[in-house]
Amino acid sequence: MSQFAPDSLRIRDMRLRILPDARAVSLAAAEIIEAAIREATAARGQAVLGLATGATPEGVYARLAERHAADELSFRHVTTYNLDEYYPISPVDPRSYRAYMHRHLFGRVDITPNRAHLLDGSVPESAVAEHCAAFEGWIESDGGLDLQLLGIGRNGHIGFNEPCGLSVDEARRLRTRLVELHPVTRADARREFGSAEAVIPTALTLGVATILAARSILILATGAHKAEAVAAALTGPVTAHLPASLLQSVSPRVTWIVDQAAASALPEALAAASPIG
Numbered sequence: 006m007s008q009f010a011p012d013s014l015r016i017r018d019m020r021l022r023i024l025p026d027a028r029a030v031s032l033a034a035a036e037i038i039e040a041a042i043r044e045a046t047a048a049r050g051q052a053v054l055g056l057a058t059g060a061t062p063e064g065v066y067a068r069l070a071e072r073h074a075a076d077e078l079s080f081r082h083v084t085t086y087n088l089d090e091y092y093p094i095s096p097v098d099p100r101s102y103r104a105y106m107h108r109h110l111f112g113r114v115d116i117t118p119n120r121a122h123l124l125d126g127s128v129p130e131s132a133v134a135e136h137c138a139a140f141e142g143w144i145e146s147d148g149g150l151d152l153q154l155l156g157i158g159r160n161g162h163i164g165f166n167e168p169c170g171l172s173v174d175e176a177r178r179l180r181t182r183l184v185e186l187h188p189v190t191r192a193d194a195r196r197e198f199g200s201a202e203a204v205i206p207t208a209l210t211l212g213v214a215t216i217l218a219a220r221s222i223l224i225l226a227t228g229a230h231k232a233e234a235v236a237a238a239l240t241g242p243v244t245a246h247l248p249a250s251l252l253q254s255v256s257p258r259v260t261w262i263v264d265q266a267a268a269s270a271l272p273e274a275l276a277a278a279s280p281i282g
C-alpha cells in the first residue's frame with residue numbers, strides 16, 4: 006500500500022483513518038485494495054489477498070464488484086485466501102463463508118475459481134490438521150499475502166483467533182487450526198443463524214502468525230458496538246486477551262480505517278496521535 010490520504014494519523018506507529026461513516030470506510034478500503042492489486046500485479050504478476058467475511062466488508066466487496074462491472078478492475082491475476090470458515094459446514098450452505106464470498110465477490114468478478122481459496126468446512130475431522138497445514142502451504146507457495154483484510158470482533162478477535170490466556174509470544178505463533186467460538190462471537194453470529202444457540206460452535210481459522218506475516222494489514226471497524234474493542238486494540242496493552250492488540254507488534258504494516266462511531270471511545274488517544282505529514 007503506497008498511497009495514504011492526508012487525514013491519516015499515526016498511533017502506536019500504526020496508521021489510522023477516521024472517516025464519517027461506513028460507506029466512506031468501504032470506499033477508502035476498496036481503493037487501497039485496488040491499489041494493492043495493481044502494485045502487486047505489476048511487481049510480481051499476481052496479487053495475493055487475505056479476505057474477511059462478516060458485515061463490515063460487504064460494502065468493500067460491493068465497491069470492488071462495481072469497479073469490475075465498470076471495466077476498471079480485473080481479478081484475473083488475483084489469488085485470495087479467506088480467514089475462516091465454520092466447521093463442519095457444507096460449502097453450499099448459505100451460512101457458509103464460501104457461500105458468502107460467492108454472493109458478495111467471487112460470483113460478481115472475473116476471479117479464477119481455483120485461485121479463490123477458503124478453508125473447507127467439509128473435510129473429515131481426521132484430516133483437519135493436515136488441511137490447515139496445507140492451506141498455509143498454499144499461501145506460502147503463492148509468495149505470502151500482499152494484503153490481509155480484517156474486521157474486528159466486539160471481543161477483539163481477528164479471524165476466529167478468540168481472546169485467550171496465552172502469552173503474547175505463544176499467541177503470535179498460533180497457526181491455522183480448529184477453534185471453539187467465544188460466546189460473544191456466537192451471540193454476534195445470530196444474524197446468520199437466527200439464534201446464538203444455533204450458531205455452529207467451532208470453526209477453522211487462519212492463525213495469528215499467518216495474519217501477522219502479511220506484507221500489509223488493513224483492518225476496518227464500523228459502528229459504536231466496536232468502539233471499546235477499537236480503543237483497546239489501538240491504545241491498550243498488547244495481549245492475547247484482545248487479539249487485535251497483537252497487530253501493534255507489526256505496527257508499520259498496519260492501517261486501521263474506522264468510522265466516527267467506532268472511533269468514539271478514542272478521544273484521548275487521538276489527542277496524542279501524530280498526523281502523517
Ligand code: F6R
Pocket residue numbers: 056057058059060061062088089155156157158159162163164165
Ligand atoms: C470474518 C472474521 C471475523 C470478523 C469479525 C467482525 O471472516 O474473521 O473476525 O471480521 O467478527 O465481524 P462483522 O464485520 O460482522 O462485525
